Amino acid sequence: MSPTELAIAGAAAATALAALWLFLGPRPKEQSLRSASGVIQEALITVRNGFYPDTVVVEAGKPVKLLFYRDETADQSARIVLEGLGIEQPLAAFSTTVVTFTPKETGDYRFRGDSGSLEGRIVALSGREAARSNLGRGHSKHG
Amino acid sequence: MASARLSFAVEGMLCGRCASTVQERLCQEPGVREAVVNFKTGRATVVIDDERTTVAQLIRALREVGYDSSKARVSFEVNQMYHSVAGSLIERSLARIRGVLQARANPVTGVVVAEYLPGMTTLFDMESEIRRAGLAPDHPLQAEGPVERRKLRLKGEARQAALKFAVAAVLSVAALVGGLPLVEGGAVKSQTSLDSAPLLLERIVGSLVPGLFELDPDWLRLGLLGLTVPTLSWCGGGFFAHALRCLKVRVADESTLLALALGAAFLYSVAVTLALLVFPELDAGHDVYYGSINSAVAIILLGSWLEARSRVELSDYVGRWQQLAPKVATVQRGGVDADVPVQEVIPGDLVLVRPNQTIPVDGVIIEGSSAVDESMLTGEREPIKKQAGDPVFAGTANGAGSLVLEARGVGPHAMLAQAASFLDEFELGGSKLQRLVERIGSVLPAILIAAALGSFAAWVLMGSSHPVAFATLALASALMIARPSLLSWAAPTATLAGAGRGAEHGVLLRGSGVVEAVPKLDTLVLQKTGTITVGSPTVTHVLGARRSDGSVVPAGDLLRLAASVEARSDHRVARAVVQAARAKGVELVPVERFVSMPGRGVRGIVGKYLVEVISVRHARERSLDLGTLAPEVNGHALRGRSSVVVVVNDTVQGVMVIADPVKLEAKEAIARLKEMGLRLYLLSGEARQVATLLAKDIGLPHVISEVAPADKVHEILRLRQEGRKVGVVGDGIEDAGALGAADVGFAIGVGGEIERKASDVTLLRGDLRAVVAAVELCRQIKRRARANLLGATAYHLIGIPLAVGVFYPWTGWLMGLVPAAAAASLAGLVILQSSLGLKRFRFSAAAS
Numbered sequence: 001m002s003p004t005e006l007a008i009a010g011a012a013a014a015t016a017l018a019a020l021w022l023f024l025g026p027r028p029k030e031q032s033l034r035s036a037s038g039v040i041q042e043a044l045i046t047v048r049n050g051f052y053p054d055t056v057v058v059e060a061g062k063p064v065k066l067l068f069y070r071d072e073t074a075d076q077s078a079r080i081v082l083e084g085l086g087i088e089q090p091l092a093a094f095s096t097t098v099v100t101f102t103p104k105e106t107g108d109y110r111f112r113g114d115s116g117s118l119e120g121r122i123v124a125l126s127g128r129e130a131a132r133s134n135l136g137r138g139h140s141k142h143g
Numbered sequence: 144m145a146s147a148r149l150s151f152a153v154e155g156m157l158c159g160r161c162a163s164t165v166q167e168r169l170c171q172e173p174g175v176r177e178a179v180v181n182f183k184t185g186r187a188t189v190v191i192d193d194e195r196t197t198v199a200q201l202i203r204a205l206r207e208v209g210y211d212s213s214k215a216r217v218s219f220e221v222n223q224m225y226h227s228v229a230g231s232l233i234e235r236s237l238a239r240i241r242g243v244l245q246a247r248a249n250p251v252t253g254v255v256v257a258e259y260l261p262g263m264t265t266l267f268d269m270e271s272e273i274r275r276a277g278l279a280p281d282h283p284l285q286a287e288g289p290v291e292r293r294k295l296r297l298k299g300e301a302r303q304a305a306l307k308f309a310v311a312a313v314l315s316v317a318a319l320v321g322g323l324p325l326v327e328g329g330a331v332k333s334q335t336s337l338d339s340a341p342l343l344l345e346r347i348v349g350s351l352v353p354g355l356f357e358l359d360p361d362w363l364r365l366g367l368l369g370l371t372v373p374t375l376s377w378c379g380g381g382f383f384a385h386a387l388r389c390l391k392v393r394v395a396d397e398s399t400l401l402a403l404a405l406g407a408a409f410l411y412s413v414a415v416t417l418a419l420l421v422f423p424e425l426d427a428g429h430d431v432y433y434g435s436i437n438s439a440v441a442i443i444l445l446g447s448w449l450e451a452r453s454r455v456e457l458s459d460y461v462g463r464w465q466q467l468a469p470k471v472a473t474v475q476r477g478g479v480d481a482d483v484p485v486q487e488v489i490p491g492d493l494v495l496v497r498p499n500q501t502i503p504v505d506g507v508i509i510e511g512s513s514a515v516d517e518s519m520l521t522g523e524r525e526p527i528k529k530q531a532g533d534p535v536f537a538g539t540a541n542g543a544g545s546l547v548l549e550a551r552g553v554g555p556h557a558m559l560a561q562a563a564s565f566l567d568e569f570e571l572g573g574s575k576l577q578r579l580v581e582r583i584g585s586v587l588p589a590i591l592i593a594a595a596l597g598s599f600a601a602w603v604l605m606g607s608s609h610p611v612a613f614a615t616l617a618l619a620s621a622l623m624i625a626r627p628s629l630l631s632w633a634a635p636t637a638t639l640a641g642a643g644r645g646a647e648h649g650v651l652l653r654g655s656g657v658v659e660a661v662p663k664l665d666t667l668v669l670q671k672t673g674t675i676t677v678g679s680p681t682v683t684h685v686l687g688a689r690r691s692d693g694s695v696v697p698a699g700d701l702l703r704l705a706a707s708v709e710a711r712s713d714h715r716v717a718r719a720v721v722q723a724a725r726a727k728g729v730e731l732v733p734v735e736r737f738v739s740m741p742g743r744g745v746r747g748i749v750g751k752y753l754v755e756v757i758s759v760r761h762a763r764e765r766s767l768d769l770g771t772l773a774p775e776v777n778g779h780a781l782r783g784r785s786s787v788v789v790v791v792n793d794t795v796q797g798v799m800v801i802a803d804p805v806k807l808e809a810k811e812a813i814a815r816l817k818e819m820g821l822r823l824y825l826l827s828g829e830a831r832q833v834a835t836l837l838a839k840d841i842g843l844p845h846v847i848s849e850v851a852p853a854d855k856v857h858e859i860l861r862l863r864q865e866g867r868k869v870g871v872v873g874d875g876i877e878d879a880g881a882l883g884a885a886d887v888g889f890a891i892g893v894g895g896e897i898e899r900k901a902s903d904v905t906l907l908r909g910d911l912r913a914v915v916a917a918v919e920l921c922r923q924i925k926r927r928a929r930a931n932l933l934g935a936t937a938y939h940l941i942g943i944p945l946a947v948g949v950f951y952p953w954t955g956w957l958m959g960l961v962p963a964a965a966a967a968s969l970a971g972l973v974i975l976q977s978s979l980g981l982k983r984f985r986f987s988a989a990a991s
Contacts, residue, residue: 005610009600012614016596023395023589039242041261043215049486049560055151055198057213058261067266074486108197117489119147123198128213128260131206138164138209139157 051120060124159884277389301451308444311378315437322434367433395588404622439964446968472503505552513544521649521908595621598947620946623963633931636978641924649907661921670873671827676803682723684800742851812911815989916990
C-alpha cells in the first residue's frame with residue numbers, strides 16, 4: 001500500500017464524514033422562526049367553477065390581501081365583486097389578481113363572480129388569540 | 144329565504160365526539176338548516192339562512208365550545224419533486240415558520256399543501272422556504288383544470304427527457320464504438336466489471352472501421368472526452384444543476400447521487416486521460432469510463448422518459464372524469480331551445496337531452512324516458528331505465544330516448560364535479576408507515592454518499608492491481624444504483640392508481656388515510672333504510688281501530704288525517720303515507736302547529752283535533768292502547784313490516800303498515816362481507832322484532848334496534864370505545880352524524896352533497912355490492928403498496944452491496960456503471976407499472 005493510496009483512502013473517509021455533517025448535521029437557528037409583527041393577512045383563492053376556499057377567516061381591523069387565481073376562462077368569473085366594500089375588479093384568466101382591503105367591522109363580507117353564480121365570503125372576527133389559547137378545551141370537556 | 148351552503152375548517156377536534164359536539168352546537172344556532180361535521184376531514188358543511196345568521200356568528204359559536212376556524216390553506220406546485228426526496232424536508236422547513244400549522248408534500252403530484260394562520264406568515268415566506276429546500280415552485284401552466292395542467296406538465300417533461308435521451312443515445316453509441324480499441328488494455332474494466340464490451344462487437348466494429356484500432360489511444364481518449372462533455376453538460380446537466388441547488392441548502396437527493404456518480408467517474412477518467420498524455424510510461428491498465436458515463440446517462444434518461452409516460456398514464460387515468468362532462472347544454476328558455484355553456488345553466492332551467500347525447504347537468508326528468516348508461520359514475524354495466532321523476536347525472540350517457548330535465552345540480556354542485564374533485568383533492572400520505580418511509584428516504588442519500596465513500600476508502604486500502612480505478616468504479620456504481628425516491632412514491636402511486644380504479648367502479652375514496660383505515664375495519668354497521676332496504680317504503684295496509692260502538696274507523700279518514708300531517712315532513716315514511724293518500728285520491732287538509740319529533744313521529748292540529756302519527760314503540764312508551772290492532776301489528780312485524788300508529792286526541796284511531804323491500808343483492812353482499820371477516824351489525828330505529836326478523840332473513844348476526852337518529856352517533860362511539868374499528872354504511876341526512884363518527888363512513892347511493900362531504904367513502908352505486916368493492920379494493924391497494932415498498936427496500940438491500948463490491952472477494956461480482964443505471968431505471972418503471980396494474984384489478988362477483 002503506497003502513501004498515495006493511504007492519503008486517498010484517508011481523504012475519502014474524511015469526505016464521508018464531511019458529507020454526513022453537511023447533509024445531516026445541525027443547522028443554524030436563523031432558518032427557523034420569522035417575525036410575525038405587521039404581516040398582512042394573505043389568502044390564495046382559486047377560481048374554478050367556484051371559489052376554493054369559499055370561506056376565509058381573518059382578523060377584523062387588519063389589512064387583508066386576497067390573491068384570486070382564475071383557473072378557467074368561463075365568463076362567470078370574469079370579474080370579482082366584493083359587496084359592501086365597493087370593490088369590483090376584472091380577473092384575467094390563468095393569472096393572479098390581488099385585492100386588498102381592511103375589514104373594519106366583524107361579520108361576513110361576501111364576494112361573488114360576475115354572474116352571481118359563484119359566491120364566497122370573508123369572515124372578519126376579533127379575539128383570535130383568545131380562541132387559539134382555548135383550542136382543545138372542547139375535547140378536554142368530554143375527555 | 145336565501146340559503147347558502149358553505150364549508151369551513153374546524154380546528155381542535157381530536158375525536159368523533161368533538162365532531163358531534165361541534166355539530167350539535169352549530170345546529171343550535173338560529174338560521175342553521177343543516178350542519179354536518181366530519182372529524183377526519185376536520186371540516187363543517189352547513190346550510191344557513193343568510194338573513195338569519197352569518198358565518199362569523201357560527202365561528203363565534205365554535206369558539207365558545209373550545210374550537211376554532213382560523214386557518215387558511217395554500218398549495219404550491221413544485222417542479223420535479225418526484226426526483227427528490229426533499230418532501231419531508233420541505234414539510235419540516237415549512238412547519239418551522241411561525242404561523243404555519245401543518246405542511247404536506249405530495250411526491251406523486253408534486254404539490255405542497257400548507258395550512259397557516261393569515262397574518263402570521265405570508266405566501267412569500269413559504270415559497271422562500273421551498274426554495275431553501277432546493278426546489279422551485281412551478282408557475283402553473285395555462286390550461287383548464289389541474290388535470291389538464293398536470294398532463295401538460297408531465298408531457299413536457301416526457302418530451303424533454305425523450306429528446307435528451309435521443310442525443311445521449313447517439314453519443315453513447317459513438318463513445319462505445321470509439322472506446323473499443325481501449326478495452327484490450329483496460330484490465331480493470333474487462334476483468335472486474337459486468338459491463339465489459341462484448342468481443343463480438345469489437346470484431347464487427349474492427350471489420351467495419353479498420354482504421355479505428357490503429358488510432359493513437361491518447362487521441363482516442365481525448366475524442367471520447369469531447370463526446371462526454373455534451374452528454375454531461377446538456378443531457379445530464381439537470382442532475383448537476385439540481386444537485387448544486389441542493390448543495391447550497393445542505394440537502395442531498397437522487398440528483399446529488401447521480402451527479403456524484405457521474406462526476407466521480409468523469410473526473411477519474413479525465414485525470415487518467417491527462418496523466419497518460421503527460422506521462423506515457425504510466426501503467427496502461429488505468430482505464431477511462433467515458434463510454435459507461437455516456438451509456439449510463441442515456442439509460443437514466445430513457446428511464447425518466449418511460450417513467451414520465453407512466454405518470455401521464457396515471458394522471459390521465461385518475462383525471463379522466465373531468466373530461467366526461469359536456470361543455471354545452473341545450474336549455475329551453477321562453478319556448479326557445481338555446482345552446483349555452485354548461486356554467487350558465489342555473490338550477491330550475493329546463494334542459495333538453497337528445498338521443499345518444501351525454502347528459503350535461505344533474506337533474507330530474509320532467510318529460511320523456513330513456514335507458515341511461517351510468518357506468519362511468521357507478522360501474523353498473525347495464526343501462527338503467529329512467530322516466531319522469533327519476534334523477535339523472537351529468538356525464539352519464541343518454542340512450543335512444545329524448546329527455547327534458549329540470550336542472551338541479553350545476554357547476555361545483557354537480558355529482559360529476561364532486562366526484563372529480565374527490566380525486567383531484569385526494570389526500571396522499573399521512574399514514575405513520577408512509578411518514579417513516581419518507582423520513583428514511585430523506586436521510587438515505589446522505590448515508591449512501593458516506594457509505595459509498597467509505598467503501599471507496601476500503602477498496603483503496605484493500606488493494607488490487609488498480610485499487611483507485613476499482614474503488615472509483617465501485618463508488619460510482621453504488622451512487623448510481625440508489626433510488627431513494629422509490630421509497631417515497633412506492634405506496635402513493637399505488638394508492639392513486641387504486642383510487643382511480645375505485646372511481647371507475649363508483650367507489651370514491653377520500654384519501655390515503657381512508658385506504659389505510661378500511662383494511663383495518665373489523666366491524667361494519669349497516670343502517671337499514673336505503674342501505675339494506677330499497678329506501679322507498681310504501682303503505683301496504685291501512686287498518687282502522689274498532690270504536691266503542693263496534694264500527695271501524697274508515698281507512699279514508701285515517702289517510703286524510705295522517706297524510707295531512709305527514710305532508711309537512713320530509714321523512715321517508717311520511718312520503719309513503721302522502722303517496723298512499725294521493726293514490727287513493729284523498730284530499731289533504733290544512734295543518735297548524737306542526738311538530739316533528741325525531742325518532743318518534745310527527746304531530747299537528749287538524750281542525751279541532753290533535754293528530755299524531757307515531758312509531759309503535761312511542762305508542763307503547765305512552766301506554767296507548769292498540770286494542771284489537773295489537774295482534775295485527777305483531778303479525779305484520781313477523782313478516783318484516785313496520786307500522787305507524789295514528790293517534791287523534793290521545794286515542795289510537797288506526798295503524799298504517801309500511802313495507803320497505805330488501806334490495807335484491809343485499810344477501811349476497813352480506814355473505815361476502817362476512818366471508819371477509821367483518822362483524823356485521825344492523826342499525827335500525829325500528830322495533831326490535833322487525834329489525835331482528837330482517838337481520839335473520841338476510842344473514843346479519845347482530846342487531847342494534849330502536850335507536851333514535853340522534854342516538855346513532857352514541858351507538859357508533861360505544862362500539863369504538865369497545866376497541867372495535869368501525870365502519871358505518873348509510874345514506875340520508877340523518878345518517879351523516881353516524882358516518883362522521885365512524886372510523887370510516889361509507890355513504891351509499893348518490894345521496895346529497897352534504898352526505899358525500901360527511902363520508903370517507905362515497906359509493907355512487909346504491910347497493911351493498913359497492914361496499915364489498917370498496918373493502919376489496921382498499922385491501923388490494925394496501926397489499927400492492929406494501930409489495931411496492933418491500934420491492935423498493937429489497938432493491939436497495941441487494942443492489943447497493945452488489946454495487947459496492949461486497950460480494951466481489953468471493954464471487955468476482957462488481958456491478959458497473961451501465962448495469963447500475965439500468966437497474967435504477969428499471970426499478971422505477973417496475974414500481975410504477977406495478978401501481979398501474981391496479982387499473983386491471985378484478986372485483987369479486989359479489990362486488991360487481
